[in-house]
Amino acid sequence: MKKSLAFLLPTLILAGCSVDNAGSQSSADKTGAPEKGNVLVAYFSVTNNTEKLALYAQEHLQSDIFEIVPEVEYTSADIDYNSDCRANSEQNDDKARPAIKNTISDISQYDTIVLGYPIWWGQAPKILYTFVESYDFSNKTIVPFCTSGSSPIGTSATNLAKSAPKANWLEGKRFAAGTSKEEIGKWLDTCFMEKKDMKLLIDEKELEVAWEENASSKAIKDLCPLSIEMHRYGGFEQVGSIGRSITSNDKNMTTSPGDIVLYSSNQIVIFYGSNTWEYTKLGHIDLSDNELNALLNKESVSLIIK
Ligand SMILES: Cc1cc2nc3c(=O)[nH]c(=O)nc-3n(C[C@H](O)[C@H](O)[C@H](O)COP(=O)(O)O)c2cc1C
Incomplete structure (x- = not known):
């Protein structure tokens, strides 16, 4: 499987084909869109594509932001996916949980976590599993988003959700690296569209x-x-x-x-x-x-x- 993906991936990225953004997961309940309450934007990013969008989200939501920083940072060799690199071997190892250097000081103050990550081989990087398994997300809403060369969000967020089942996971969305601030803002507004009881x-x-x-x-x-x-x-x-x-x-x-x-x-x-x-x-x-x-x-x- 790794081989065929390794063959496919550069082709997809180079072709820049625009796969529809819509995630295929069904855990979202759009009609029951939550009140966003106090928000934290948390993200992991190696080449800064996700970071840029996370910063847009933070600005739009006027929220706190938390970068998931690996204890051992990823070098360019570590993410050279055409080689036998660290990222590839982690993604192939169900048990891999790369350590995180920093912690959120008081997660209880947040109601919603907007969680950004890059797609690695169709899934969230294993360090995201370390992250979601590190906190108690009971009564919290997680809004996942990802960036990728072309792959959709696919099963990346639903699989991640299995590692933090107490959270209310909304439907995630995939964005291209160059997505504008306005588009991120629009998406967030639809996530939190409150159904006010005003007729x-x-x-x-x-x-x-x-x-x-x-x-x-x-x-x-x-x-x-x-x-x-x-x-x-x-x-x-x-x-x-x-x-x-x-x-x-x-x-x-x-x-x-x-x-x-x-x-x-x-x-x-x-x-x-x-x-x-x-x-x-x-x-x-x-x-x-x-x-x-x-x-x-x-x-x-x-x-x-x-
Ligand atoms: C190890 C690895 C695997 C990747 N796998 C995919 C993939 O399956 N599909 C895809 O479209 N892009 C893939 N990419 C490209 C990244 O998802 C994309 O460049 C992303 O925007 C990087 O985010 P960042 O700059 O926040 O780290 C991969 C990149 C790396 C390093």
Whole structure:
């Protein structure tokens, strides 16, 4: 098996073929997406591809970060996978558990661990097994991600999960080395998309909303129940006054159909078209453009948030 992989791997990497990112594991429960709580980004990286993305994740989540540092660092000869290198022999040895030099001082302070690693022969490096077997992950959520030349996340995270069965493992995702900060941020947002118990009805029709996790959406929640008469404006939106100002963090953005935003700190705008302006995003209604048009492209609508 090692031989055939050794043959395949350079071909895959050189061809740069883009295997779909989606992990195939099923342990995730997207509908029960967790509250992220206090997050730690932990990662292992030898050639810094994973490290770069871990730093993006840390920045996006404003979290702590922990690098898994091997007691014996990997030299380039150690990861020369076309030879009989250290990495290869560890990956071929079920019992290999390379020692880790550093420890997380107080794991109990974290609710979620975003865990990054490179793919080595289709799996997580054995040092990741050392890591997950070193702590008690009861009541914690682990969100795995990996980088690779081209291989998908495959069974790498589900196999790792067997070594820390007390954790709630979310579906992992594979990223290419050059993945942007924005893409990492988007992925993390979907992992932690909170299903807030805040209902939104337009003309008495209840709609599925992905609420943003920010101070403004929380302020809206505090004002519930809210009943707002909205009016069509500009041929692309419905707008209505909240009746008071709430906290905002406006950014220049180009909205998409379905976006719900706060405008001027005191008005809610729901788009069936698009506009570029300074807004604070509150959430998004997941309907098609046609459905949004049918719902919102009229003189006025009634909005209830409760
Ligand atoms: C020992 C070894 C095995 C690897 N096996 C695979 C593989 O099976 N599939 C793949 O697409 N890339 C494989 N790679 C490439 C790495 O997954 C990829 O370069 C990764 O981004 C490295 O992450 P890092 O820079 O954080 O160490 C392998 C690399 C090494 C060193």
